[in-house]
Amino acid sequence: MAYTKTLDTENSVPAETGNARQRKLPLSLLVALVVGSILGSGIFGLPQNMAAGAGAGAVLIGWLITGVGMLALALVYQSLALRKPDLNNGVYAYARATAGEYVGFNAAWGYWVSAWIGNVGYLVAAFGALGYFFPVFGDGNTIAAVAGASVVLWVVHAMVLRGIQGAVMLNAVVTLAKVVPLLLFIVLVALAFQVQTFTFDFWGSTALGPLLDQVRSTMLVTVWVFIGIEGASVYSARARRREDVGRATVIGFAITLALLMSVSLLSLGVLQQPQLAQLKNPSMAGVLESAVGTWGAVLIYIGLIVSVGGGFLAWMLLAAESLFTPAGGGVMPEWLGRQNRQGVPAHALWLTNGMVQLFLIVTLFSKASYLALISLSTAMILLPYLFSAIYGLLLSLRGEGAPGTRRTADLPVAGLATVYCLWLLYAAGPKYLLLGSLLYAPGAAVYLWARKQRAERAFKTYEVAILIAMLLMAAVAAYLLSTGGLSL
Numbered sequence: 001m002a003y004t005k006t007l008d009t010e011n012s013v014p015a016e017t018g019n020a021r022q023r024k025l026p027l028s029l030l031v032a033l034v035v036g037s038i039l040g041s042g043i044f045g046l047p048q049n050m051a052a053g054a055g056a057g058a059v060l061i062g063w064l065i066t067g068v069g070m071l072a073l074a075l076v077y078q079s080l081a082l083r084k085p086d087l088n089n090g091v092y093a094y095a096r097a098t099a100g101e102y103v104g105f106n107a108a109w110g111y112w113v114s115a116w117i118g119n120v121g122y123l124v125a126a127f128g129a130l131g132y133f134f135p136v137f138g139d140g141n142t143i144a145a146v147a148g149a150s151v152v153l154w155v156v157h158a159m160v161l162r163g164i165q166g167a168v169m170l171n172a173v174v175t176l177a178k179v180v181p182l183l184l185f186i187v188l189v190a191l192a193f194q195v196q197t198f199t200f201d202f203w204g205s206t207a208l209g210p211l212l213d214q215v216r217s218t219m220l221v222t223v224w225v226f227i228g229i230e231g232a233s234v235y236s237a238r239a240r241r242r243e244d245v246g247r248a249t250v251i252g253f254a255i256t257l258a259l260l261m262s263v264s265l266l267s268l269g270v271l272q273q274p275q276l277a278q279l280k281n282p283s284m285a286g287v288l289e290s291a292v293g294t295w296g297a298v299l300i301y302i303g304l305i306v307s308v309g310g311g312f313l314a315w316m317l318l319a320a321e322s323l324f325t326p327a328g329g330g331v332m333p334e335w336l337g338r339q340n341r342q343g344v345p346a347h348a349l350w351l352t353n354g355m356v357q358l359f360l361i362v363t364l365f366s367k368a369s370y371l372a373l374i375s376l377s378t379a380m381i382l383l384p385y386l387f388s389a390i391y392g393l394l395l396s397l398r399g400e401g402a403p404g405t406r407r408t409a410d411l412p413v414a415g416l417a418t419v420y421c422l423w424l425l426y427a428a429g430p431k432y433l434l435l436g437s438l439l440y441a442p443g444a445a446v447y448l449w450a451r452k453q454r455a456e457r458a459f460k461t462y463e464v465a466i467l468i469a470m471l472l473m474a475a476v477a478a479y480l481l482s483t484g485g486l487s488l
Helices: 027-038 042-051 056-083 090-099 101-130 143-161 164-192 211-226 243-267 273-277 283-292 294-328 346-366 370-398 404-440 443-453 461-483
Strands: none
Touching: 027 164, 027 243, 027 294, 042 056, 042 211, 042 243, 042 273, 042 283, 042 294, 056 090, 056 211, 056 243, 056 370, 056 404, 090 101, 090 294, 090 370, 101 143, 101 294, 101 346, 101 370, 101 404, 101 443, 101 461, 143 294, 143 346, 164 243, 164 283, 164 294, 211 243, 211 370, 211 404, 243 283, 283 294, 294 346, 370 404, 404 461, 443 461
């Protein structure tokens, strides 16, 4: 394990004791962590989510942009794992190395908020799927659903406290289990695929607007379904071999891209775009039901429940790790860097799941939908991705950590990843940047707490400017929300 100065929560002994070496994660488990964190609930709503604002032609272009952009980002994470093997938890460390401690903190904070909000969305989606069989669960935000989700939350929490290795191995098993219904869906829908259905209004009807707007409408959807591509990087301190971090990222990307594109594009050959756009989520159920009958919908609902369970577990691990590593670097409160005897960041896990529990209760009063929750989660991840890409670009320009031949190979990839991340911010628009600022702003108090513990200066001059800008954006967002000028 990393961070040998971190103390055991209960016994005040160094965290790396006993069989720490055996607890390091091999390539196979890192790949499962990447695939498991990417393949959650998003893929099951993908046919409707993509078709809601775009025709088949725009969907194809959207996947082309996403495939190239996300591949570039995956390759950046691979390159950075080799160039800077001393930096653990890349989402945080790369932002800190690029622009200082407060920006690094915000990357970690944003990633953590994205993770636990996403987990609330996973639980809502899982019990919404159970609502297909048991109406008492409704859309996943009824009293019965929240009670059931709470039980699941704390049972999984107790299991993770028993050890990261066991939790990651369980994630690998669940990941294999949830890929099976996806492969079956792809085979059955491919058999029902009709070319004339796929080419119907290929470039979209006039109601969908210009082609550029259609392509933009697919962007947040594709970012959401690909969140988790950095999973191996977040767990880099626990990898058995450093080079496995990059390999797991690229292998996980290739597997999930093939599955995501197949589900999205083949569905357009079974139902026309207007029909797909009207489907209830999980829309994969409606597509397969139209192809093979009612049993197809049942299969997808069961697959969704299994898939969300795996995604929930993977993101619980990633969320806790995203607090633990920065605490060791002094930008999070010290107590978040404590581990129990099993090497689990226990305090970070308690805080994470406490927030999940709180927001589960909030869904009872706000009736927050799954789509609203994932929109918030996606907005929080864009800036951490951007700083990872920028750091890769800076290192490539300087030629740091790699021979000259590697510099020339990495430079265009890092440049492309940076442009892609900037495009995502443009595609998201000001709405999600404002909503994101509301969630980033409270983190300043946590950062001040951490700096006070170390008796260190909190903000540099340029960081004060960042803080003021963030607080102003949060104030604007709060005002617009209160007046109805902004909503999810």
